[in-house]
Amino acid sequence: MVGNQVERQKILDIRNLRIELKGRRERLAVVDGVSLSVSQGETLGIVGESGCGKSVLSLSMLGLLPKAMEINGGEIWYGEREDEAQPLHLLKPKELRKIRGREVAMVFQDPMSSLNNSLTIGYQVTEGLRLHLGYSRQEAAAQAIELFRKVGLARPEKLLKEYPHQLSGGMRQRVMIAIAIACNPGLLIADEPTTALDVTIQAQILEVMRQIRDQDGTSIVLISHDLGLIAEMCDRIAVMYAGRIVEEGSVADIFDRPRHPYTIGLLNSIPSPSHKGHRLHSIPGAVPALHERSVGCNFAPRCQYAMECCRIEQPKLSPVGFGHTTSCFLVVEEGVRKGDNRNTADRAEGTGEVLYETSVAAEGTGAASR
Ligand SMILES: Nc1ncnc2c1ncn2[C@@H]1O[C@H](COP(=O)(O)OP(=O)(O)OP(=O)(O)O)[C@@H](O)[C@H]1O
Ligand code: SF4
Ligand SMILES: [Mg+2]
Numbered sequence: 001m002v003g004n005q006v007e008r009q010k011i012l013d014i015r016n017l018r019i020e021l022k023g024r025r026e027r028l029a030v031v032d033g034v035s036l037s038v039s040q041g042e043t044l045g046i047v048g049e050s051g052c053g054k055s056v057l058s059l060s061m062l063g064l065l066p067k068a069m070e071i072n073g074g075e076i077w078y079g080e081r082e083d084e085a086q087p088l089h090l091l092k093p094k095e096l097r098k099i100r101g102r103e104v105a106m107v108f109q110d111p112m113s114s115l116n117n118s119l120t121i122g123y124q125v126t127e128g129l130r131l132h133l134g135y136s137r138q139e140a141a142a143q144a145i146e147l148f149r150k151v152g153l154a155r156p157e158k159l160l161k162e163y164p165h166q167l168s169g170g171m172r173q174r175v176m177i178a179i180a181i182a183c184n185p186g187l188l189i190a191d192e193p194t195t196a197l198d199v200t201i202q203a204q205i206l207e208v209m210r211q212i213r214d215q216d217g218t219s220i221v222l223i224s225h226d227l228g229l230i231a232e233m234c235d236r237i238a239v240m241y242a243g244r245i246v247e248e249g250s251v252a253d254i255f256d257r258p259r260h261p262y263t264i265g266l267l268n269s270i271p272s273p274s275h276k277g278h279r280l281h282s283i284p285g286a287v288p289a290l291h292e293r294s295v296g297c298n299f300a301p302r303c304q305y306a307m308e309c310c311r312i313e314q315p316k317l318s319p320v321g322f323g324h325t326t327s328c329f330l331v332v333e334e335g336v337r338k339g340d341n342r343n344t345a346d347r348a349e350g351t352g353e354v355l356y357e358t359s360v361a362a363e364g365t366g367a368a369s370r
Helices: 054-060 093-099 121-133 137-150 169-181 199-216 227-233 251-256 261-268 308-312 329-336 344-350 358-365
Strands: 010-022 027-039 043-047 069-071 075-078 104-107 187-191 219-223 236-241 244-250 318-321 324-326
Touching: 010 054, 010 219, 027 054, 027 219, 027 244, 043 054, 043 227, 054 187, 054 219, 104 169, 121 137, 121 169, 137 169, 169 187, 169 199, 187 199, 199 219, 199 227, 219 227, 227 251, 236 251, 236 261, 244 251, 244 261, 251 261
Parallel strands: 043 219, 043 236, 104 187, 187 219
Antiparallel strands: 010 027, 010 069, 010 075, 236 244, 244 324, 318 324
16 A cells, blocks of 8 residues: 555556568557556556557457568557556457456447448347357346446437447447457557537436446556547646656646656647637647658657757656656756756756646646546
8 A cells, every 4th residue: 555545456567569561671569568457446648649550459358460570579458457567569359359348348440431331230249248148138138138228328218229330420339348348358448539529418428437447447548639538537648759658646746847848848739718719829830650660769859958868768657756757868967866846847947948838737637627
């Protein structure tokens, strides 16, 4: 026990994971040395701009990487008890199928391509219940109706006989969520689970996710571009940039004490009601494509603080507080070594360089009051 925090069992443990895209001439790192863990009943948020590798990372946890990619280093361990942990990175497809849906379930980013258009919704929702939990056809159908109600789907009995193409995008997304939670998984990976949904349905889905976390102790990995949603739902946040984790910490660490210039840039791009009419900060430049990634800090071309060392060496994730890590030479060299505990933006301010205003972001999410 640390302070009043009870040490919880690690359910997912990713260690130094490297995923490569196999090309004819070269192999490119899509995920590069990622280490992450999720404890029982914990919600970990993963944020980062488009193309940073969030979906690829989550697909690797279920052995569902695209054919052109493979794990080439590192480990992924899953287990509700330490002595039962299984190396997901080593399991055969048949062994992974037993875990998928039953122990680790996923809400995919694209519900269109994740549902089978030639099978009824009923078949797809009851399949896992029959396969993994041994339900009879009738029992599974009754449970499916319950699940549809839980995720806010109207006329559930009729829905069982329908096909995915007959449903709207929001309904398909809710069906995906019903499938994912059907077998009470220990870990739910939700990749942009509410993007296609309107605000009311979004709130309903979030409530379902909270319920399974609080009542069943399900751990959740939540991937989203919506930092407000991440602040509301998560215990910890990992900020991903160009295939690497650049900062990780509690919600308060990330929203109130961000240290990496990329994190601060992301926070500053959240619209704030009190800044109506003001120009929104956005990070100049774009995430480098896979073939443009460097041996140094991939954020250097977009970073106002970039130094010579940033372009030739990769900064390591280093602790900047309890449970708070970041990979930035500026923070580690100038901040921690001098015992400076302020965030990167505050220190820039001290030098007359006001690049980021973290208060803008904190206001927008309500995280400042945490
Ligand atoms: N099937 C694939 N074949 C080749 N490259 C791919 C494939 N899927 C993803 N990539 C590449 O891998 C990188 C990471 O993609 P990924 O989909 O994981 O990003 P993401 O962070 O989930 O982005 P978004 O926020 O847009 O969902 C990108 O450069 C992408 O172009
Ligand atoms: S390591 Fe250098 S380039 Fe990278 S974020 Fe820090 S200061 Fe900027
Ligand atoms: Mg994605």
